[in-house]
């Protein structure tokens with residue numbers, strides 16, 4: 304942790320508060336903001352390992368989770384994060400709400416907004432959905448994933464996992480591999496890792512690398528063995544078949560042979576390499592279980608743990624802004 308790292312007291316006093324009303328994109332953040340969020344999250348990691356895990360930083364505040372797309376990790380960690388900070392948390396399920404009767408995204412959000420929530424955490428299949436909502440409601444909006452666009456809280460939890468594993472993010476070479484085209488995790492990580500001074504390499508078949516990626520300030524490799532050479536971190540991405548129109552990969556067996564991470568391909572990376580995956584994993588498609596489950600290289604479970612702490616830091620600093628104007 305850096306000197307003068309913010310803790311619950313700074314949040315309570317409002318001396319550290321979230322830089323904007325909404326959290327929509329990593330590209331809205333400055334490096335000092337991220338560093339302070341990471342420091343704040345570190346304190347929450349320790350709290351989450353204790354028997355008594357509750358604080359009152361969000362007491363009196365209401366958080367609504369509005370997830371139009373499936374989620375295990377993100378939704379439950381925002382729920383736990385809100386509850387551990389003392390908020391009232393409501394989970395809306397589009398399958399059993401009026402969304403199932405055809406109510407639009409905007410109508411649903413405006414309806415929920417009329418109940419005076421303080422923070423709306425939104426996941427939606429359309430890029431830009433969270434930003435659009437933020438213009439229609441009076442509460443703060445957190446983007447929990449909008450289509451193929453961004454997933455900023457994932458990038459923060461990934462940075463926290465790396466900082467704890469390596470002691471720093473600056474100077475690390477991070478290979479982000481696989482289905483970059485459909486990945487909001489990749490886009491947010493390109494921004495976040497760039498902000499924190501890491502070197503990013505996008506590795507995947509030409510059909511799964513976005514056409515403008517050569518202007519993102521990253522290296523690009525179209526062969527996994529070349530792309531992994533000397534990497535400190537290998538971040539594997541899920542093959543997002545649900546977002547694909549037509550066949551972008553020949554077959555799953557062929558994909559694993561060329562693009563699946565196994566021991567043999569991982570041997571190209573640095574000896575101290577760490578492997579990440581945002582989950583959910585397609586075992587035997589983009590990653591071999593042998594690598595995913597090896598706790599001496601895999602950070603995948605740490606990422607899940609850091610997800611709660613990182614989201615607590617986001618929510619606590621947003622509450623500091625709400626409470627202190």
Ligand code: NCD
Nearest residue numbers: 376377448454541581582583
């Ligand atoms: C990711 C997502 O939803 O964008 N998952 C997550 O939030 N942990 C990645 C994915 O779905 O592959």
